[in-house]
Amino acid sequence: MQTVGKMMKVFVTRRIPPEGMQILSSAGVCEMCVWDSDEPVPRTELLKGVQGAAGILCLLSDKIDAEVLNAAGPNLKVISTLSVGFDHLALDEVKKRGIRVGYTPDVLTDATAELTVALLLATARRLPEGVEEVKNGGWSTWKPLWLCGYGLSGSTVGIIGLGRIGMAIAQRLMPFGVKRLLYTGRTAKPHAAEVNGEFVPMDTLLSESDFVVLSCSLTPETQGLCNKAFFSKMKNTAVFVNTSRGAVVNQEDLYEALKNGQIAAAGLDVTTPEPLPTIIHS
C-alpha cells in the first residue's frame, strides 16, 4: 500500500488514472492511502485501509456496507465511487451516518449505448456463432437460412429504463429502421418524444417487442425482475440484451428460457458473478 502526503486520510481502493490522483493531491489536504493494484482490494485489506479515513474512493467491485463503514469509524465524511451505478453502496447505512456520496453519472453513457448496439446486433445476427464456425471449419458453403438471425429493420424494440443510457441506446437504434420503440419504467419520460417512444406497461413491452433491452438500475425493486414469468411473456423469436446489472436477471430462469426456446437469444454485458465460471472441457 502506498501512502502519499499528509492530513485527512483518503483510502483509494484501486490504482486509478493519475489525473484523479493529481486532483486529490493538489487539494493539499489529503493523506492518500492507495491500494496500488489493478486487481480489487481484498476485503481484509479494505477493512484495514479504511480505518480512520475521512474519504473513500472506491469502485463498483468494492461492497461498501455497514462493516466497512464501522471499520472506517466516525471520521468518514465522504464516499466517492468511480462508477455510474452505486448499488454496491449500502445507501441506508451511508445516510444514517450522514456520509456524502459522489459518483460519475454520464461518463459511460455513449460507451454503454454503443456496446448495447454492438451486443444487440452481434446477438441478433449470431456473430459469435458465425466466427466460431469459421474458426472450427463448420462453414462448408453458403446456405440461405444458416445463421440468419433477426433484423432490426421494421422491428419493435422495448427498452426497460429510458434514462440517460436508455435514451442514448434508443437514439442509436432508431436509424436502423426500428418501427416502434416501446419503453417502460416508473414514469413516462417527456424526452421519449425525441425517439417516438411509447410508454407501455411491462407486459405489453414484453409481449410486443422483438428486442428487449434492459437498461435500468439495480435496486431492491428491480433485483431478479427478469424471471420465469418475465421470459414467458416474451416472443419465442425475441432477443434479450442486458447492459444494466447481472442481478436484475434471474440467471437460472434465463438459462431455462434459452434452453427451452422460450426466447431466441441473449446478449449479456453483465452477469452474476462476473466473470461467469469458465467451462472446463475434459
Ligand SMILES: O=C(O)[C@H](O)CO
Ligand atoms: O456503473 C458503472 O460505472 C459501469 O457499470 C461500469 O462498467
